[in-house]
Amino acid sequence: MDSNIKCIGVLTSGGDAPGMNAAIRAVTRGAIFNGIRVFGIYRGYKGLITNEIEEFKTNSVSNIIQQGGTILKTARCDEFKTKEGRAIAYENMQKHGIEALVVIGGDGSLTGAAIFSSEYNIPIVGLPATIDNDLNATDVTIGYDTALNTIMEAMDKIRDTATSHERLFFIEVMGRNCGYLALNSAIASGAEAAIIPEISMEKDQLAELIEQGFRKSKSSSMVLVAESPVTGGAYNLAERVKKQYPQYDVRVTILGHLQRGGTPSAQDRILASRMGVASIQALIENQRSVMIGIRENEITYVPFRRAIKKERAISEELLEVLRISSI
Ligand code: ADP
Numbered sequence: 001m002d003s004n005i006k007c008i009g010v011l012t013s014g015g016d017a018p019g020m021n022a023a024i025r026a027v028t029r030g031a032i033f034n035g036i037r038v039f040g041i042y043r044g045y046k047g048l049i050t051n052e053i054e055e056f057k058t059n060s061v062s063n064i065i066q067q068g069g070t071i072l073k074t075a076r077c078d079e080f081k082t083k084e085g086r087a088i089a090y091e092n093m094q095k096h097g098i099e100a101l102v103v104i105g106g107d108g109s110l111t112g113a114a115i116f117s118s119e120y121n122i123p124i125v126g127l128p129a130t131i132d133n134d135l136n137a138t139d140v141t142i143g144y145d146t147a148l149n150t151i152m153e154a155m156d157k158i159r160d161t162a163t164s165h166e167r168l169f170f171i172e173v174m175g176r177n178c179g180y181l182a183l184n185s186a187i188a189s190g191a192e193a194a195i196i197p198e199i200s201m202e203k204d205q206l207a208e209l210i211e212q213g214f215r216k217s218k219s220s221s222m223v224l225v226a227e228s229p230v231t232g233g234a235y236n237l238a239e240r241v242k243k244q245y246p247q248y249d250v251r252v253t254i255l256g257h258l259q260r261g262g263t264p265s266a267q268d269r270i271l272a273s274r275m276g277v278a279s280i281q282a283l284i285e286n287q288r289s290v291m292i293g294i295r296e297n298e299i300t301y302v303p304f305r306r307a308i309k310k311e312r313a314i315s316e317e318l319l320e321v322l323r324i325s326s327i
Contacts (some may be wrong), residue, residue, distance in 0.1 A: 002284055002285065002286070003283060003284055003285070003286045005036060005099050005100050005123065005283055005284070006035075006036060006037060006097075006099065006320065007036065007037040007039070007096070007097045007098050007099055007100075008027075008031055008036055008037070008038055008039070008098060008099065008100045008101065008102060008280075009036075009038070009039045009040075009041045009048075009053065009093065009096070009098040009100075009101050009102070010024055010027045010028065010038060010039070010040060010056075010101070010102045010104070011040075011041040011042075011044050011045070011048065011072060011073045011101065011102075011103055011104065012024065012044060012070040012072045012073070012104045012105060012129070013044030013045055013048065013074055013075070013076075013077075013103060013104070013105035013108075013109035013112070014044065014074060014076065014105040014106045014108050014109040014128055014130070015074070015105075015106055015131070015132075015260070016066040016069055016070055016074050016143075016260055017106075017129045017130050017131050017141070017142055017143025017144075017146075017147075017260065018069075018143045018147070018260070018261070018263070018264040018268055019129065019142040019143050019146060019195075019264040019266075019268035019269060019271065019272040020069070020070040020072075020074075020104055020129050020143070020272070021061075021064040021065060021067050021068075021069070021070055021071055021077075021263060021264075021272075022064075022065045022142075022268065022269045022272035022273055022276070023104050023127050023129060023142055023272035023273075023275060023276045024040070024061055024064070024070065024071065024072060024104065024276070025048075025061040025064055025065055025273070025276065026272060026273040026274075026275070026276025026277050027102045027104075027127075027276040027280065028056045028058070028060065028061045029042075029058055029061065029264055029276075029277075030102075030276055030277040030279070030280035030281075031056070031280050032058055033280075034145065034280055034284060036280065036283075037055065037097075038055070038056045039054065039055050039056065039058045039096055039098055040053070040054055040055075040060065040071075040072050041053050041072065041101075042054075042072055042073050042137065043073045043074065043075040043077075044072075044073075044074050044075045044076070044077055044105070044109065045070075045075075045077040045079075045080035045085075045089060045112060046077040046079070046080070047072075047073075047075075047111075048080070048089040048092055048093065049077065049079055049080065049085055049088045049089050049092070051092045052093070053092065053096055053098075054150070055131075059154070060245055065273075066263055066264070066269075068146075068261045068262045068263055068264060069261065070104075070259075073201045074105070076108075078130045080112055080116075081112070083119075086115070086116055086119060086120075089116070090116075090122075093122070097327035099122070099123070100122060100123040100124065100125075100283050100288075101116075101122065101123075101124045101125075101126075102125050102126075102127065102276075102279045102280075102283075103124055103125075103126045103127070103167070104126075104127040104129045104142070104239075105126070105127075105129055106128070106129065106130035106132065106135070106141075107130070107134065107135055107307075107308045109126070109187050110126040110128070110135075110291055110304055110307055110308050111304075111308050112307065113126050113289075114289055114303060114304035114305065116177055117288060117289045117304070118289065122288075122289035123283055123286075123287070123289075124288060124289060125279040125283055125287060125288075125290055125291070125292065126290070126292070126304065126307070127142065127164075127272075127275045127276065127279055127291070128141040128142060128275075128290040128291055128292070128293065128307070129141060129142035129143055129272075130142075130143060130144070131143045131144055131146075131147035131174060131181065131259060131260060132144070132174060132175050132176050132178050132180070132181060133175070133178065133180040133181065133314070134175070134176060134178035134180070134312060135293075135307055135308070136302075136306060136307055136308070136309050136310075136311060136312050137284050137290070137291075137293050137295075137300070137302040137306050138291070138293030138294050138295070138300075138302065138307070139214070139293075139294050139295055139296075140271060140294060141270040142268055142271055142272045142275065142279055143260075143264070143268060144180070144181070144268075145265045145267040145268050145271075146262060146263075146264045146265045146268045147174070147181060147259045147260070148181065148184055148185055148188060149265055150255075150258065150259055150261075150262055151171075151173055151181070151185040151189070151255060151259060152185060152188045152189050154171075154253075154255055154258070155171065155185065155188075155189030155191065155222060156189065158171060158222060158253055159189070159190075159222060160222040161218075162221070162222055162251075165220070165249065165268055166220045166249065167220055167249045167250070167251050168220065168221050168241070168248045168249065168250050168251070169220075169221070169222045169223065169225050169250075169251050169252070169253060170225050170234035170235075170238050170250070170251075170252050170253075171191075171222060171223070171224055171225065171234065171252075171253045171254075171255065171287075172225045172226075172227050172234035172235075172252070172253070172254045172255065173185055173196075173224060173226060173227065173255055173259060174227055174255075174260075175196075175226040175227060175228065175267070176227070176228060177197050177228055177230065177255055177310075178197070178312060179194065179196025179197055179198050179199070179200075179226045179314055180193070180314070181226065182194040182196050182224040182225065182226040183196055183224070183314065183315075183318050183319065183322060184318065185224050186223075186224040186322055186326075187318065187321055187322050187325065189222065189224075190222075190326070191222040191223060191224050191322075191326065192209070192221040192222060192223055192326050193205070193209050193223075193224070193322070193326065194223070194224040194225075194226070194322060195221045195223060195224070195225045195226065195231050195237065195283050196226045196228075196231065196314065197226055197228040197230035197231055198313070198314040199314070199319075200228075200232075201233045202215060202228045205231075206237050206240060206241070209223065210241070210245060211245075212302070221244075222277070223237075225237060228255075233245070234252045234253075234254060235252055235254075237250075238250045238252045239267050247317070271294065273298060274294075275292045275294070275299070278292045278299045279292055282301055289303060289304045290302060290303055290304065291303075291304060291307040293307070
């Protein structure tokens with residue numbers, strides 16, 4: 001049975017990711033196309049509590065598909081983690097007649113959405129937007145492809161100087177506790193190795209690399225490091241090498257926040273547009289508490305509790321590709 005939702009709100013929350021604007025645009029236009037009013041909520045859950053909410057028309061989202069960041073701004077909001085904070089958020093939704101939400105963000109934002117949805121029985125659909133690609137049950141997240149391309153371009157530049165000076169570079173990338181960004185960046189940029197949390201748990205990857213002499217045939221090398229307490233980060237690894245193997249001329253580059261910015265890639269714009277339109281379809285079909293996922297290029301609905309489970313395994317095939325192609 002189709003729902004008769006007449007008014008929704010859309011927000012972006014947590015870490016920003018390129019393609020969030022394309023998602024806001026598709027949600028807004030998808031809703032209006034289906035005769036549903038849309039309110040833009042600023043600064044994530046914070047704006048729901050502080051009532052920074054305004055109605056969006058089709059031209060509110062004109063000329064944004066190509067922009068990085070998010071026109072709705074994003075924030076982290078501790079107040080939303082409290083019952084009192086969520087009660088104010090609910091009151092503000094009611095004031096505007098907002099009956100359902102589309103939440104665009106990472107696992108933290110979707111965790112908040114799951115709690116809010118069950119507490120007040122509100123239909124909420126989540127769109128996975130994070131450069132980390134750390135959500136379960138979707139092949140990719142909005143922003144991941146753009147970040148990969150940004151890292152690849154930076155790596156190409158680092159390679160020029162690494163080769164000229166015959167240096168060993170440790171390049172740290174984001175990813176929290178997930179090594180996908182580091183592993184795929186290493187493959188795409190022809191790096192020697194990726195030190196990632198999933199493997200660091202099991203063995204000392206640095207010791208293994210040194211034993212192999214990094215890449216025997218080459219005097220320079222680049223090693224991707226996922227930023228995580230488990231890997232210890234690029235600076236720690238570089239310090240270890242400097243102390244134990246002074247023959248290596250070691251340098252560190254932390255790519256930092258530049259990984260989050262920039263014009264979204266075609267793939268991210270298309271993904272965000274598909275997911276945005278799908279979120280409205282999901283609400284019309286009476287779905288609630290689901291994340292829009294993508295599997296084998298098909299849109300899927302994933303219950304929040306499955307999407308935010310921390311069980312995403314690293315691909316053995318990708319590890320093998322890096323191992324073989326970097327000999
Ligand atoms: P991301 O969505 O990028 O993973 P965060 O983990 O910082 O980012 O989460 C974004 C926001 O989601 C938090 O600031 C908070 O407002 C909300 N949130 C996260 N976890 C919870 C929770 N357990 N309960 C309620 N809200 C939460």
